[in-house]
Amino acid sequence: MTTEIFDTPQKTRLSGKILYSMVVRVAAPAFTLLLLFAIWQGYAVWGGINPIILPSPVHVFQVTVENWHNLRLAINTTLYETAIGFGWALLFGAVSAMLLDLVPALRRGLYPIFVASQSIPIVAIAPLLQLWFGVGLSAKVIVIVLSCFFPVTVAGLDGLRASDPDLIRLYRTFGAGRWRIFRSVRLPGALPSFFSGIRIAISYSVIGAIFSEYIGSTQGLGVYMLDSQHAFRIDLVIGAVLVTALISVALFVSVMGIERLTVPWFYAERRSKGLSD
Numbered sequence: 109m110t111t112e113i114f115d116t117p118q119k120t121r122l123s124g125k126i127l128y129s130m131v132v133r134v135a136a137p138a139f140t141l142l143l144l145f146a147i148w149q150g151y152a153v154w155g156g157i158n159p160i161i162l163p164s165p166v167h168v169f170q171v172t173v174e175n176w177h178n179l180r181l182a183i184n185t186t187l188y189e190t191a192i193g194f195g196w197a198l199l200f201g202a203v204s205a206m207l208l209d210l211v212p213a214l215r216r217g218l219y220p221i222f223v224a225s226q227s228i229p230i231v232a233i234a235p236l237l238q239l240w241f242g243v244g245l246s247a248k249v250i251v252i253v254l255s256c257f258f259p260v261t262v263a264g265l266d267g268l269r270a271s272d273p274d275l276i277r278l279y280r281t282f283g284a285g286r287w288r289i290f291r292s293v294r295l296p297g298a299l300p301s302f303f304s305g306i307r308i309a310i311s312y313s314v315i316g317a318i319f320s321e322y323i324g325s326t327q328g329l330g331v332y333m334l335d336s337q338h339a340f341r342i343d344l345v346i347g348a349v350l351v352t353a354l355i356s357v358a359l360f361v362s363v364m365g366i367e368r369l370t371v372p373w374f375y376a377e378r379r380s381k382g383l384s385d
Contacts, residue, residue: 145165148164148165149164149165149166152164152165152167160340160342161342162342163342163343163346167343168343168346168347168350169347171341171343171344171347172343172344172347172348172350172351175344175347178332179332179347179348179351181327182327182328182329182331182332182348183329183351183355185321185327185328185329186314186317186318186321186328186329186330187355189245189248189249189252189317189320189321189328190252190313190314190316190317190359192245192249192252193248193249193250193251193252193253193256193313193316193317194252194256194309194310194313196249196252196253197252197253197255197256197257197260197309197313198256198260198306198309200253200257200260200261201256201257201258201259201260201261201264201305201309202260202264202302204218204222204257204261204264204265205260205261205262205263205264205265205268205302206264206268208261208265209265209268209269209294210290215265219265222258222261225254225258226258230251230254230255230316230319231319233254234247234251234319234320234323235323237250237251237323238323238324243324243325243326247320247323247324248317248320248321248325251316251317251319251320251323252313252316252317252320254316255312255313255315255316255319256309256310256312256313256316257309259305259306259308259309259312260302260305260306260309261305262305263301263302263303263304263305263306263308264298264301264302264305266301267297267298267299267300267301267302268294268295268297268298270297270298270301271293271294271297271298272293272297275293275297276289276293276294279292279293296371299367299370299371299374300367300371300374303363303366303367303370303371306363306367307360307363307364307367310356310359310360310362310363311356311359311360313359314352314355314356314359315356317329317330318330318333318352322334329348329351329352332344332348333345333348333349336348
């Protein structure tokens with residue numbers, strides 16, 4: 109009974125701190141965005157700018173709502189491409205990280221190639237991919253994979269190689285084999301780093317999908333933006349850009365939510381140490 113009396117106020121204070129932290133995290137960027145939109149609105153309305161060149165955010169919102177049906181179809185196409193491409197990038201990145209960690213010879217042979225591949229601009233090889241694979245889904249998936257797999261691979265590999273050596277020695281003392289150590293110690297310890305790479309990759313995936321549509325496609329946000337540009341509808345282009353940003357933020361936040369469900373012990377440990385999460 110005594111423990112419950114003392115624990116309840118502590119839990120209440122902890123819940124209050126968490127709630128306050130969440131409110132601050134939401135309020136700060138929301139206030140910043142509102143301020144930026146207010147400045148944009150004032151400049152567009154009273155700055156003597158041609159609305160065709162720089163429409164106001166209110167006008168952009170209105171035309172985006174009016175064209176929502178076409179925009180929604182484009183969003184669905186891009187999200188479909190993003191989901192498939194990111195899924196393959198996640199699988200390829202995770203498998204690559206584990207193989208590079210488990211096989212040192214493979215790491216020495218492939219890791220420099222992976223690093224060099226990131227210096228090749230996608231804009232240079234995307235037309236070749238279109239030539240080789242056509243304007244279908246395959247070329248778009250390859251572009252997304254090339255854009256996303258590297259952050260996942262590097263973050264996963266760094267997490268695996270940063271395993272606690274004392275804990276590994278303890279497991280070996282009790283007779284644990286290599287696979288048991290990998291499954292029980294190294295992989296769980298690498299998950300926070302692995303999710304960091306996923307958060308970066310999920311943002312790249314939308315950009316990669318849109319860029320692949322720029323190269324060659326009949327539907328999607330990239331095609332929607334190109335058509336709007338050709339029609340000199342800057343308002344529609346800006347609306348599509350803002351929607352793309354919202355989609356990227358939503359995907360980023362979704363990954364953060366999955367991470368908190370997957371590794372709750374990591375955030376509990378950070379809170380116990382007084383660190384912000």
